[in-house]
Amino acid sequence: MAFKKSELQRAYRTMRVIREFEDRIHSENSLGNVPGFIHLSAGQEASAVGVCWNLNREDYISSTHRGHGHTIAKGCDVRAMMHEIFARASGLCNGKGGSMHMADIGMGMLGANGIVGAGAPLSCGAALAARLRGTDNIAVSFFGDGAYNEGAVLESLNLSKVLNLPIIFVLENNGYGEATPAEYAVAGDILKRAEAFGLVAEETDGHDFFAVEAAARRLIKRAREGKGPALLHSKLSRYYGHFEGDPATYRPKGEVDAIKKERDSLMLFRRRVEGDKLLTVAQLDEIDEAVIAEIDGYIVEAKQAPPPAVETLYRDAYGSY
Amino acid sequence: MAFKKSELQRAYRTMRVIREFEDRIHSENSLGNVPGFIHLSAGQEASAVGVCWNLNREDYISSTHRGHGHTIAKGCDVRAMMHEIFARASGLCNGKGGSMHMADIGMGMLGANGIVGAGAPLSCGAALAARLRGTDNIAVSFFGDGAYNEGAVLESLNLSKVLNLPIIFVLENNGYGEATPAEYAVAGDILKRAEAFGLVAEETDGHDFFAVEAAARRLIKRAREGKGPALLHSKLSRYYGHFEGDPATYRPKGEVDAIKKERDSLMLFRRRVEGDKLLTVAQLDEIDEAVIAEIDGYIVEAKQAPPPAVETLYRDAYGSY
């Protein structure tokens, strides 16, 4: 697909926003400024943005504990997200959810999730709803290599095929589920597993926006046409520990550095668009600077924003009770 | 494998015991004599006996709601089973469990199960225990086509391969999970599903004792040698409704009759051993008669046996409390 210049700018910008969002939370967290359990997706930007590139607002995604990137890629309010990270009343979830529960149903984002694999059934439901309503909307379920062994995900693969749901399972394989290598925990063959459930399955380079975008486009088109569910195996890496605080000593020395040097998603994108003369270095630098300023602004603001009022604690458990 | 005459007699006898056990419960149930929820395995005898033929007492099996055949094939006390069916103090579970909870840990029978798919993890555990103890014992998990879509089973496939457990998953595919055809509910390909998790998978004719026995033998041998888990897809049929009381109107007319006429496990066995002149008609008839009398004796006795004393209600929830 030929991208317009503005599209390329938008794609790069979104990836850069994710990276900056994560990098800044990382530093804020090291300073003890961020409450709660945080899982960062730096390194995985291309996959989130490449998949969501093909989605409308009315399409739904579900995400994982490592959900900032997906949430941003789906178009949710980054400012409100940052406020949520800082547990502010003005946060995306009014300070009730935090990093692991970022969600914006109106934007088609069903939520990050503290429970590994739990998003897959939710996305099946959103896909079913789309079908029952007779729209051509689809749903995406993002999950990790570790989650591929959860009953919730495995049952969902089967259910999605039985009901011929318009859903794409995006397995973001960063090589580890917490401290456990995927090679240990995922037996057999990743693509064949999905294929054996009757899904179409493809593998893609999750560091490369263009590869992800193209693969997702094919699979999503099929799904919109009622041709059924698919799995996209997106191979990528995370830059930080499993959670903020994890020194990641289970990774071989130098693993992350090598990837950063050779397969960084922003670097690959730049290389491609600069090489093909689609965007100039200056144009890209400008985006970088703007994003750095934007995210910094959010952080400054979020730090000063008021926390939720204590009375709100008692609200929102029910619509009525 | 060449069977001794006494072995053939034992195999036939066990299958006949299962058939008679189920047929008689069916008639007793129609008369309102049997309490509780009953699922009969008539038609599925060859699979239970063919698999368990290769097991020692120290090997473990887990079973399903449709567990009488497996329990008998594993060598549990048929008399005590019948007493359990009639809810007697002298029952296999002292009248506490009934049809859905037949178990005899000492005989390596971890239990029928009221929860679809729940036996698979239990058998993984028994297999793990065998490995930790350094024995060459194995475990078998029997389950149905419907159960092949349960998270518990799917996770177990993966876990068994990751831990290289000595376990055989025996998928007894009788074409239906309750009123739902397997073609509808099991997406994709049955063998490939297990293979995609890294298991060895074979298909066998579950009506044919000799076919099942041979296939199970190969897979169990591998497992005993530490070569890992396998799945045996045993294709067969059930003769009665899903549970006692189900008129099974979801089955095409004549389906069961045709199978009874052409693929009945006892008939196939007889045809083979009579044809090969391994056993005579008279020898087989003699077994039939003896079994009929035996089961009848159990029923007569069970009907007269005393129910459990009410005080026993309060026992056995805990070893100590």
Add this chain to the structure above:
Amino acid sequence: MPQKSIREAINEALLLEMRRDPSVFLIGEDIVGGAGGKGEEVDPWGGVMGVTKGIYGEFPDRIIDTPISEMAYIGAAVGAAVSGMRPVAELMFCDFIGCCLDQVMNQAAKLRYMVGGKAEVPLVIRMQMGGGFSAACQHSQSLYPLFAHIPGLKVVVPSNAYDAKGLLITAIRDNDPVMFFEHKGLYDDKDEVPDGDYSIPFAEARFARDGSDITIVATGRMVKFAIEAADQLASEGIACTVLDPRTVSPFDEISFIESLEETGRLLVVEEAYPFCSFASEVAAIAAQKAFYALSQPVRLLTPPHTPIPFAPELESAYFPDAERIAGSVREMLDAAAPKRGAAA
């Protein structure tokens, strides 16, 4: 008014709501039966108890049979609810919650709260519960206390056909996840049930009997037994209030406390396990909020703290029944303690 069984009442509520609101759909295992098969009937089962029988004919696209994958399809119902539908999922037996609790407890129940109120989960999960069939320990449980423990869920336990219909209609129209418990032993119980649609508000207990000597709180099948006992006791000159909360969560504390203020005595009769249960909760509310009204110790009549046995003789000793309810009431009234109520 027409007499209808609980089975019919529920079927009718489902049909009426499906007609009224196109976003209502049903999902579950064998709630149609025979999917993709070659049987002659279009809906050979209609659920294991025939509750959804006949709906397929009118709404073939809105009643969906799934594989045996509770986590996936209950979760799909949650996902469909969040994205704007009103699913009514059937979990065949509440005992199977062990296979899908996460989607109920961590997703459906918490979604609204965790996003600061900016989501709705208009989901109903219908489940069978209860004993009396010798269905043994994995098919006889009454696990509503487990659900009632979880904030974010509403829990409904109807005891008769009229209530079942009206409460189910309320449940379907409610914007929160509602766990709807149907006692397998009551499906054939008949009652006067209007044909049209009507709804019964949550947290409004029903006074099944009025009497000033004692308050008996009971749910589900126990209401029936409590009424039997109360009628027997009435002939002995003992006047019992039988209070059926109908919804366990939210619970109608007001009616309950009012009743205790009148009677001063409390017997709670429950079919569920006793420990950390709804029976405990009712007693705890009394001890907190109607303490001075109570004239004597609260009494709970429940099964023992054991799994449910198979043998009919054991099972009938396990569950409370009318006789034991009446016996408990008599013992309470015989107790020497003076009535304390107004004095405090």
Add this chain to the structure above:
Amino acid sequence: MPQKSIREAINEALLLEMRRDPSVFLIGEDIVGGAGGKGEEVDPWGGVMGVTKGIYGEFPDRIIDTPISEMAYIGAAVGAAVSGMRPVAELMFCDFIGCCLDQVMNQAAKLRYMVGGKAEVPLVIRMQMGGGFSAACQHSQSLYPLFAHIPGLKVVVPSNAYDAKGLLITAIRDNDPVMFFEHKGLYDDKDEVPDGDYSIPFAEARFARDGSDITIVATGRMVKFAIEAADQLASEGIACTVLDPRTVSPFDEISFIESLEETGRLLVVEEAYPFCSFASEVAAIAAQKAFYALSQPVRLLTPPHTPIPFAPELESAYFPDAERIAGSVREMLDAAAPKRGAAA
């Protein structure tokens, strides 16, 4: 005696039991870490909180990392227990029980009963619970009441390092399935803990403080806060008993009732959800069995009936703390009602 943290105490209990009994093994997610990988450390994690760190070195074959498949590996622990081993499984957070409840509730808990006592399930499941980390609604729950509701399970909730070690050793030697709850906020709390092995019987509550004005029942982290409050109140002349049940199921009714008979007042402080909870259970027991000892209404100090919020400000308002405990006690003692106890 050496000072050890709860983390150390648990690690030590595990090691001692593994040395003593070759059938004890550990299974869970990342309880070693780095399985099959190329990192430099042999056990880079030792569990997400480092509790099992160092065990791999001594017992590489008896500490097993699994895929993220709670139903399968918790079920495998059940199966291994039934077939003669003594597994200690770790469920990283008790919140994850939603993914494996069936194996706990319908298998482990019921197996012994359903086979008429002819099976044993010597299984321990260790789980993190509790709030205070802004870990939000799916990583902060204290779900022990849910487990305590299920007959067949034992439920242990230690509040300090000495108890944690002694109770875990008892749990491992016990022949029933034991749910062992570790509060994530207490792992670093230190206490005098002997090096050798010792066991603490179940159903023996600990009197953390003795006092005749009121009985405060508290578990887990709430014990710490209750002690803080009691010490503060002591300086105001109010004498509190702080009763730590240590095991929620079985519960030490005897000590509890004895204490109520002395104090006549009951405050239950719990971190778990309030409805159908252990707090309700304790109050219900009081209302049934210590009714005449009570001089005033029972009081429960618990979180509200909502999920757990993320923001630190909300979370700290959500959970009881020492100040609110002290406040509740003062209010209770200020209440006008005369002490009734002995009179009745």
